Amino acid sequence: MTFSLVARCAQTGMFGVAISSSSPAVAARCAYTRAGVGAVASQNVTDPRLGPLALDLMQGGASAAQAVAGIRERAEHLEYRQVLAIDAAGRTAIHSGARSLGIWTDAAGRDVISAGNLLANDGVPQAIVAAFEASAGHLGDRLLAALRAGLEAGGEAGPVHSAGMQICDRVPWPIVDLRCDWTEDCPIAAIEAAWRVYKPQIADYVQRALDPRAAPSYGVPGDE
Secondary structure, eight states: OEEEEEEEOTTTOOEEEEEEESSTTHHHHHEEEETTTEEEEEEESOOTTHHHHHHHHHHTTOOHHHHHHHHHHHOSOGGGEEEEEEETTSOEEEEEOTTOOSSOEEEEETTEEEEEESBSSTTHHHHHHHHHHHOOSSHHHHHHHHHHHHHHTTOBSSOOOEEEEEEEOSSSSOSEEEEEOOOSSOHHHHHHHHHHHHGGGHHHHHHHHHOGGGSOOOOSTTOO
């Protein structure tokens, strides 16, 4: 019911997840990032506890592979789960349970791993990885280019209705957390539109959180 990627920007140290699904509010349950630590997507028949658990293990010194192994040791019903992880060194790992839905597969590249379930075909994750590796610019641009490539390669077996993108940087909250929780139109297009508006303002919102005295104007009526 889902296709996704988790990735690292080697130049900036940012981590990100981009994801889309036929299910509602997929990013709310499945996307996890932590500055300086890594990123995780926990999907298929989702257990939202697995993303924070993997990040906790990596923050404690585990590699992505060790974190996924730790999940296998601790979690239940893993035959239903897919968990993708990338760590601070750009190493990747995945667990895909034998009861993942439909066509399920994964592909990995430099600083990126993609996986999906209930896919239209088994080439979707590789198309996502290839697009990420061929792209340049801000991590958000690369994530969305890759997610779009996955959709164009076939995406899920049926229509997708939700999507999201989360990115972390040097502060202890996501600097980007964009979601389309349900639409009958294309949710990836909705995230792309939100990204065009939000991208130029990322630094302003971080500055307003850290020290509003040094922040630019808010750009709203009545703001002087």
